Amino acid sequence: MSGRKNVLYLFDVDGTLTKPRQSISEDLLSFLLDKVKPHARVGLVSGSDYSKILEQMNGERHMSQFDYVFCENGLMYFKNGELQSKQSILNHVGEQKLQKLINFALGYMSKIELPVKRGNFVEFRTGLINFCPVGRSCSQQERDQFAAYDAEHKVREQFVYALQKEFDDYNLTFAMGGQISIDVYPNGWDKTYCLNHVADAGFDEIHFFGDKTDPGGNDHEIYCDGRTIGHKVTSPKDTREQLAACLSI
Structure with a gap:
């Protein structure tokens, strides 16, 4: 692959390469690894941990073929597997501090009434x-039901506001x-954190594709960062179409 351009294509996972918490389609995976990778470097950046990304990329055999994998916004960093x-x-x-934060969040969530509630309200990564x-x-x-309810009632938006107000001196995002x-992570540990790991690579361009690019979304900072060329997408299908247009393939 010596003919590859000195360009990195970096992708969010949920909503960008996959439907939320689902696996990538074989068609899109093949497109990334067989069509895009010969032209440029390809990488993943997600707030999820290694095991979740591994599941969504259909196993280690596929995930290790990405040039870069940045789990938890790059706080766990893989290069060539x-x-x-x-x-x-x-x-x-x-x-x-973490216990105070978790105790407050559990108390806040205990008072929220939703169409349904299940288990695993706090996940420590x-x-x-x-x-x-x-x-x-x-x-x-139930996930889709909550997403629709949240879009109307702003459950998470209000939760974020309450957390920001209570812990404004914690330097957390x-x-x-x-x-x-x-x-929830320390200021500066958003997805722009992963860019520190590729600073020495001297890429001519870094393209980022993500769906949560509006203020408050976890793709916003890296999408707006001066070191990247941001692409707002609406679905895996849209990601493929925009990527194909970028590469003219």
Whole structure:
């Protein structure tokens, strides 16, 4: 692949390469690895942890073919399938502050009335904490139901406001992620964090594709960053069409 341009195409996962929390289609995966990769570097950046991205990319055999994989916004960083570095929110923030944050969030979510509630409301990851009012163990149908309810009633938007107000001195970012949850991480640990890992590569261009690019969405910062060329997409189908247009393939 010595003829590849010195360009990186970087993709959000949920809503961009896959439907939320579902697996990438074989057609799109083949397009990325067989059609796009010969022309440029390809990478993934997600707020999700390694195991979730692995599942969505249909296993390690496929995921290791991406030049870069940035889990949890790049706090866990893989290059050519090999782990390069790992950062921890626990070491950065400390146990006492994290417990106050989690206790407040659990109390807040206990007072929200929704069409349904399931389990797994707090998920502790390496580089961030994920709060989910409906519970991450909800079914796909319940996930979609909550997403529609949230769009009308602004459940997560109000939750973010409450967190920002309560913990304004914690230097944390609260961003809506995917369809159903809120990602919490130290300021600067948004998806722009991953760009630090490729700074020395000297790419002529870095193109980022994401669906949550509006203010408050977890793609917003990297989409607007001066180091990237941002592409707002609405679905995996839209991602493919915009990417094909970029590469004229």
